[in-house]
Amino acid sequence: MxxxxxxxxxxxxxxxxxxKVLNDYPNxxxxxxxxxxRAVEELNFVPNSVxxxxxxxxxxxxxxxVDINSKTSAIDEINMQHITGALNRAMELNLDVITLFSxxxxxxxxxxxxxxxxxxxxxxxIIYGMSKEDKVLHKLVETQEFKCxxxxxxxxxxxxSSVGIDDRKAQYDVARKTIExxxxxxxxxxxxxxxxxxxxxxxxxxxxxxxxxGLTVLVRNGEFSELLARNITMKYAKNKxxxxxxxxxxxxxxxxxxxxxxxxxxxxxxxxxVLMGYVGKQMNTVRQNFAEVSRNAMEELHTLLAGGEGRKVxxxxxxxxxxxEDIIC
Amino acid sequence: MxxxxxxxxxxxxxxxxxxKVLNDYPNxxxxxxxxxxRAVEELNFVPNSVxxxxxxxxxxxxxxxVDINSKTSAIDEINMQHITGALNRAMELNLDVITLFSxxxxxxxxxxxxxxxxxxxxxxxIIYGMSKEDKVLHKLVETQEFKCxxxxxxxxxxxxSSVGIDDRKAQYDVARKTIExxxxxxxxxxxxxxxxxxxxxxxxxxxxxxxxxGLTVLVRNGEFSELLARNITMKYAKNKxxxxxxxxxxxxxxxxxxxxxxxxxxxxxxxxxVLMGYVGKQMNTVRQNFAEVSRNAMEELHTLLAGGEGRKVxxxxxxxxxxxEDIIC
DNA sequence: TTCTTCTCGGAAAACGTTTTCCTTGCTTTG
DNA sequence: CAAAGCAAGGAAAACGTTTTCCGAGAAGAA
Numbered sequence: 001m002x003x004x005x006x007x008x009x010x011x012x013x014x015x016x017x018x019x020k021v022l023n024d025y026p027n028x029x030x031x032x033x034x035x036x037x038r039a040v041e042e043l044n045f046v047p048n049s050v051x052x053x054x055x056x057x058x059x060x061x062x063x064x065x066v067d068i069n070s071k072t073s074a075i076d077e078i079n080m081q082h083i084t085g086a087l088n089r090a091m092e093l094n095l096d097v098i099t100l101f102s103x104x105x106x107x108x109x110x111x112x113x114x115x116x117x118x119x120x121x122x123x124x125x126i127i128y129g130m131s132k133e134d135k136v137l138h139k140l141v142e143t144q145e146f147k148c149x150x151x152x153x154x155x156x157x158x159x160x161s162s163v164g165i166d167d168r169k170a171q172y173d174v175a176r177k178t179i180e181x182x183x184x185x186x187x188x189x190x191x192x193x194x195x196x197x198x199x200x201x202x203x204x205x206x207x208x209x210x211x212x213x214g215l216t217v218l219v220r221n222g223e224f225s226e227l228l229a230r231n232i233t234m235k236y237a238k239n240k241x242x243x244x245x246x247x248x249x250x251x252x253x254x255x256x257x258x259x260x261x262x263x264x265x266x267x268x269x270x271x272x273x274v275l276m277g278y279v280g281k282q283m284n285t286v287r288q289n290f291a292e293v294s295r296n297a298m299e300e301l302h303t304l305l306a307g308g309e310g311r312k313v314x315x316x317x318x319x320x321x322x323x324x325e326d327i328i329c
Numbered sequence: 330m331x332x333x334x335x336x337x338x339x340x341x342x343x344x345x346x347x348x349k350v351l352n353d354y355p356n357x358x359x360x361x362x363x364x365x366x367r368a369v370e371e372l373n374f375v376p377n378s379v380x381x382x383x384x385x386x387x388x389x390x391x392x393x394x395v396d397i398n399s400k401t402s403a404i405d406e407i408n409m410q411h412i413t414g415a416l417n418r419a420m421e422l423n424l425d426v427i428t429l430f431s432x433x434x435x436x437x438x439x440x441x442x443x444x445x446x447x448x449x450x451x452x453x454x455i456i457y458g459m460s461k462e463d464k465v466l467h468k469l470v471e472t473q474e475f476k477c478x479x480x481x482x483x484x485x486x487x488x489x490s491s492v493g494i495d496d497r498k499a500q501y502d503v504a505r506k507t508i509e510x511x512x513x514x515x516x517x518x519x520x521x522x523x524x525x526x527x528x529x530x531x532x533x534x535x536x537x538x539x540x541x542x543g544l545t546v547l548v549r550n551g552e553f554s555e556l557l558a559r560n561i562t563m564k565y566a567k568n569k570x571x572x573x574x575x576x577x578x579x580x581x582x583x584x585x586x587x588x589x590x591x592x593x594x595x596x597x598x599x600x601x602x603v604l605m606g607y608v609g610k611q612m613n614t615v616r617q618n619f620a621e622v623s624r625n626a627m628e629e630l631h632t633l634l635a636g637g638e639g640r641k642v643x644x645x646x647x648x649x650x651x652x653x654e655d656i657i658c
Numbered sequence: 659t660t661c662t663t664c665t666c667g668g669a670a671a672a673c674g675t676t677t678t679c680c681t682t683g684c685t686t687t688g
Numbered sequence: 689c690a691a692a693g694c695a696a697g698g699a700a701a702a703c704g705t706t707t708t709c710c711g712a713g714a715a716g717a718a
Contacts, residue, residue, distance in 0.1 A: 001673095001674090002444075003673090003674055003675085004674065004675065005674080014697065014698045014699075015674090016676080016677080016678095016697075016698065016699075016700090017696085017697055017698075019675070019676060020676095020697085022675095023676080026695095027696060027697080028695095028696070029696060029697090032696080044440070044441075044444060046445055046447075046448040047674085048383075048447075048449075048450070048673085048675065049675095050379055050382045050390075050448075050449060050450045050673090050674080051383050051673070051674035051676090052674080052675050052676075053379045053675090054377075054379045054380050054674080054675070054704065055674075055676040055703055056675075056676050056677080061379075068413060072603070072658065073405075073406040073409075073602065073604065076402075076405050076406045076409035076410070077405045077406065077409075079409060080402075080408060081405070083430075084397060084430060087430055088432065091433050096449075097427070097428075098425075098426070098427060099416070099426075099428050101412075101413060101416055103417065103420075104416065111373070112373075115373060115375045116375055118330055118375075118377075119375040119376060119377045119378055119379075120378060121377070121379040121703095225658065226658065227657050230657070253657070256653070273402065274402035275604065275607060278581070278604060278607045278608055279607055280609065328556050328559070328582070329401065329555065330704090332703090333705065334704080342667075343667065343668045343669075344669095344704090344705085344706095345668060345708095346666090348706060348707080349667085349706095349707095352706080354707095355665095356666055357666070357667080361666080376704085376705075377703085377704050377705065378705095379704080380703070380704035380705040380706090381705050381706070382673095383672095383674065383704080383705070383706095384672075384705040384706040384707080385673085385705075385706050385707080659718100660717100661716105661717085661718080662716080662717075662718095663714100663715080664714080665712105665713090666711105666712090666714100667710105668711085668712100669708105669709090669710080669711100670707100670708090670709090671708080671709100672707085672708095673704105673705085673706085673707105675702100675703085677700100677701085677703105678699105678700090678702095679698105679699090679700090679701100680697105680698085680699080680700100681696105681697090681698080681699095682695105682697090682698100683694105683695095683696090684694080684695080684696100685692100685693080685694075685695095686691100687691085687692075687693090688689105688690095
C-alpha cells in the first residue's frame with residue numbers, strides 16, 4: 001500500500017511536509033506544494049482515513065444516527081433519501097461516515113453511547129427522528145462532547161445545530177389550502193407520535209389556522225400509524241368536513257377508511273412520500289425534500305466541525321398534489 | 330479516553346496480554362484472563378476499532394456496496410431492508426461497517442476503488458445489484474484482494490461467496506401458480522434489466538415453465554421500469570391471457586395499464602414489496618426476505634474473513650398474495 | 659542432573675497518519 | 689552590525705491497537 005512515506009520519498013521531503021500539503025496548512029512554499037502534489041498524482045496516493053482518524057481526534061469521522069423503529073416502507077423511503085443526501089454531501093466534503101441504526105444503540109446508556117462513538121473516533125453526529133422524551137439522545141446533545149446536527153428537532157447550543165422545514169407553517173399551509181378549497185368548518189386532525197417535536201409543531205400550525213378561520217378541531221393521536229388513522233377516521237369523520245393528517249401514511253389510512261365508509265371528505269397529508277401516488281385519490285400534501293434536508297445537515301455539521309457555532313437552519317417546503325402520473329418512472 | 334493501556338495497568342499486566350485476552354488468543358492463563366476481564370469491566374473499556382483496523386489488516390472492517398441507480402421508492406424499501414439486515418448481523422458479529430452508495434464509486438476505475446477500499450482498511454465487501462456488464466465490480470471480485478459476498482449474482486471463487494434466492498425456481502413457481510389458477514395459455518412476460526443476473530435467471534424459469542406447460546410466451550424487456558411495463562402491457566396484453574412480470578413495480582405498471590384498458594388479465598409480480606398492498610388489486614408475487622438475505626450475506630462474509638472458502642448460498646422464497654390488510658400497521 | 663519442550667507473559671515494532679516543536683537560513687528593524 | 693522576527697521544512701512523538709519475537713520458569717525426558 002502506498003503511504004504518505006512513499007510520497008515523501010518521491011517528492012524528496014519529510015512526511016510532515018506531505019501531511020501539511022494534504023491538509024492545506026500554511027508555511028509550505030508553492031514550489032514544495034507543487035512537488036508533493038505531483039508525487040501524490042504519480043503514485044496514485046489515497047490517504048488512509050483510518051490512520052488519519054486515529055491520529056487526529058478532530059478528524060472528519062461522522063456518524064448518522066438513524067431512527068428505524070417503524071416497520072413501514074414509507075419510513076424506509078424517507079430514511080433512504082436522508083442517508084443518500086447525507087452521504088452525497090459527505091463525499092464531496094471528504095468526510096468519513098458510519099451509519100448507525102437505532103437498534104444498534106437503543107439500549108445503551110449515554111455513557112455507553114459516548115464511549116462507543118469515541119471508540120469509533122467520531123467527532124460529529126447527525127441525529128434523526130429524535131423524540132422529546134429520548135433521554136439518552138438529549139443528554140448526548142447536552143454534553144456537547146460531539147458536534148451534533150439534529151434533524152427536525154429545534155435543539156441548538158454551542159456545538160449543536162438543527163435543520164429542518166418549518167413544520168408549523170407547513171401544516172398551516174397545507175391544511176389551509178385543503179380547507180379553503182373545500183370550504184370546511186369542522187376538522188378532524190390526526191396528529192403524530194406523542195412527544196415528537198414535529199408532532200407538536202404541526203399541531204400548533206393546525207391550531208393557529210383554526211383560530212384564524214374560526215374552525216372547530218377535533219384532535220386525535222394517530223401515532224403516525226396508518227391503522228390508527230384508519231380507525232380514528234372510522235370513528236370520528238362522519239360529522240367532520242375534512243381530515244387533516246400529520247403524515248401521508250395516516251392520510252392514506254384515513255382515505256381508505258372514508259372509502260370503506262363510502263363517504264367523501266377531503267384529506268390532506270404530510271411528507272410527500274411516493275406511496276401517495278398509488279392510492280388512487282389525489283391528496284394535498286407537504287413535500288419535504290429529505291435528501292436536501294440531509295445535504296444541509298451534513299453541510300452544517302461540517303461547519304460545526306470547522307469551528308462554527310450551532311444555529312437553526314430552516315429549509316423551504318412545498319405544497320403538492322400527489323398523483324400517479326407524477327411519480328411513475 | 331480509557332485505552333488498553335489503562336486496562337493493562339489496572340490489571341497489572343502488559344498491554345499485549347490485554348490484547349490477547351480481548352481477541353481470545355491462547356497462551357493466557359485462566360487467572361490472568363479473569364483479571365483482565367474484570368479490569369475491562371471496571372473501567373468500562375471499549376476497544377478503539379479505528380486503531381484496531383489500522384493495526385491489523387485482517388480486521389473486521391466491511392463495506393456495503395449499495396446500488397441506488399433508480400429513483401423509485403420500491404428500491405429504497407429493498408435497499409433499506411438489506412442494509413438493516415446486514416447491519417444487524419454485523420453488530421452481532423462485532424464487525425465495523427461502512428456503507429458506500431453507488432454514486433460514490435460509480436466513476437472509479439477498479440484500481441481507484443481498490444485503493445479507496447484499502448485506504449479505509451476494508452477487508453470484506455458485500456455487493457448489491459451487480460449487473461453482468463459491470464466491469465469494475467467484476468474485476469474487483471476477480472482480483473480476490475478482498476473477501477466478497479455478492480447478493481443475487483452467482484459469482485463464486487476462493488474468496489467470493491454468493492447469496493440469494495433461487496430466482497429461476499421462484500419465477501417458475503409464481504408464474505405456474507398464477508397460470509394454473511387462471512388456466513392461461515398465452516403469456517406476456519415482462520423481463521427485467523438487460524444483462525442483469527436475476528433477469529436472466531427469472532426468464533429461464535419462465536421458459537422452463539412454458540416448455541412444461543406448452544405455453545406461448547412473448548418476452549419484452551421492461552427494465553424494471555413501471556412505466557415501460559405499463560406501455561408494454563398496453564401494446565401486447567390484449568391477446569394474451571396473463572402478464573407475468575419480473576418485478577412488483579412492473580406488475581403494478583401492468584395492472585394500471587389493464588385497468589386503463591378496462592380488460593382483466595391476471596398479473597403476477599416478484600419481490601414482495603409493500604407497495605403491492607396499496608394498488609387495490611391483489612396479486613401473486615414472490616416474497617423475498619431481503620433483511621434475511623443480507624443477514625446471511627454478512628454471516629457468509631464473516632466466514633470468509635475467518636478463512637472460509639467461497640460458496641453459493643441459496644435461501645428459500647415464499648409465494649404470497651399481497652393485499653392491504655396484511656401490510657397495514 | 660542436564661537438556662529439551664511448553665506455557666505464560668512481556669517488550670517493542672508496526673500500522674499511517676497528525677501535530678508539536680525545533681532548526682535553519684533569510685529578512686527586517688533599530 | 690547585531691538582534692529579532694519570520695518562513696520553510698524536518699524530526700519525532702503521539703494516537704490505540706495487533707502481532708511478532710523473546711525470555712523466564714516449570715515440567716518432562718534422557
